[in-house]
Amino acid sequence: MSSTDSILQVSGISLSFKGVKAINELSFDVRRGEICALIGPNGAGKSSLLNVLNGVYRFDAGSIVFEQQPFKRIDPLTAARRGIGRTFQNNALFKKMSVIDNILTGLSRHLRSGFIEQALNLPRARREAEDFRRQAQGILEFLELQAHRDVPVGKLSYGLQKRVELGRALIAGPSLLLLDEPMAGMNAEEKQEMARFIADINRDLGTTVVLIEHDMSVVMGLSDHVVVLDYGRKVGDGTPAEVQANPDVIAAYLGVVH
Numbered sequence: 001m002s003s004t005d006s007i008l009q010v011s012g013i014s015l016s017f018k019g020v021k022a023i024n025e026l027s028f029d030v031r032r033g034e035i036c037a038l039i040g041p042n043g044a045g046k047s048s049l050l051n052v053l054n055g056v057y058r059f060d061a062g063s064i065v066f067e068q069q070p071f072k073r074i075d076p077l078t079a080a081r082r083g084i085g086r087t088f089q090n091n092a093l094f095k096k097m098s099v100i101d102n103i104l105t106g107l108s109r110h111l112r113s114g115f116i117e118q119a120l121n122l123p124r125a126r127r128e129a130e131d132f133r134r135q136a137q138g139i140l141e142f143l144e145l146q147a148h149r150d151v152p153v154g155k156l157s158y159g160l161q162k163r164v165e166l167g168r169a170l171i172a173g174p175s176l177l178l179l180d181e182p183m184a185g186m187n188a189e190e191k192q193e194m195a196r197f198i199a200d201i202n203r204d205l206g207t208t209v210v211l212i213e214h215d216m217s218v219v220m221g222l223s224d225h226v227v228v229l230d231y232g233r234k235v236g237d238g239t240p241a242e243v244q245a246n247p248d249v250i251a252a253y254l255g256v257v258h
């Protein structure tokens with residue numbers, strides 16, 4: 001793979017918490033336009049890795065190149081501005097706010113008008129607000145959430161709430177979308193729907209996706225590329241079929257109940 005094919009190059013990164021190596025000399029590439037799944041037993045370092053990739057944690061060693069630009073001291077705001085979107089394991093939506101207003105919170109980092117302009121509802125702030133609502137409307141349609149537009153998020157089913165969270169990450173137009181267990185806690189039907197939306201985002205919007213998922217049938221059906229972690233180290237990297245046949249991966253999973 002040439003370097004222009006890859007959107008993300010992780011080279012030899014390590015991260016420790018008081019002597020615990022959460023990530024240990026990890027290297028892998030994510031190809032532009034692919035869906036890459038991160039799998040591995042509990043505590044393998046998957047969430048820590050997503051936290052490194054969107055600037056929540058700072059890695060101790062190694063290097064990361066995103067969109068041909070190195071990043072060392074990136075923070076979540078800069079990561080978002082550079083095109084890295086993220087959802088979390090436990091969603092952090094505003095339960096009393098409507099679906100559309102929750103989705104709009106995903107744009108607050110992109111405001112061009114200042115606080116005073118917004119408070120006084122000056123023309124630039126007004127135009128910006130209209131622009132943002134149009135974008136949110138587009139996301140609602142894409143994720144088939146129009147019927148729930150004005151409903152407080154807390155009144156929606158769990159599966160729909162997770163879809164709103166996806167919309168909130170999507171409205172900022174990320175080129176790389178990091179999803180931390182997007183199907184956790186869902187029933188089979190909700191999982192299938194979420195998998196369909198992730199595939200649609202990837203195909204129709206061209207968004208590269210890196211996701212953490214425990215359900216192997218979802219991973220195998222949805223991803224182009226699978227990276228397997230165990231104790232912070234990479235133990236497998238390839239297509240779903242390659243990874244499934246890898247003896248090290250089988251060993252890492254033996255006896256592990258997910």
Ligand SMILES: Nc1ncnc2c1ncn2[C@@H]1O[C@H](COP(=O)(O)OP(=O)(O)OP(=O)(O)O)[C@@H](O)[C@H]1O
Pocket residue numbers: 017020021022040041042043044045046047048049
């Ligand atoms: N903020 C933190 N402080 C201290 N230790 C941490 C912190 N975050 C993660 N760890 C440790 O780093 C290791 C990797 O944890 P991490 O949550 O990244 O694993 P994971 O693969 O995402 O697990 P899970 O599937 O359970 O979410 C674990 O030993 C964990 O206890």
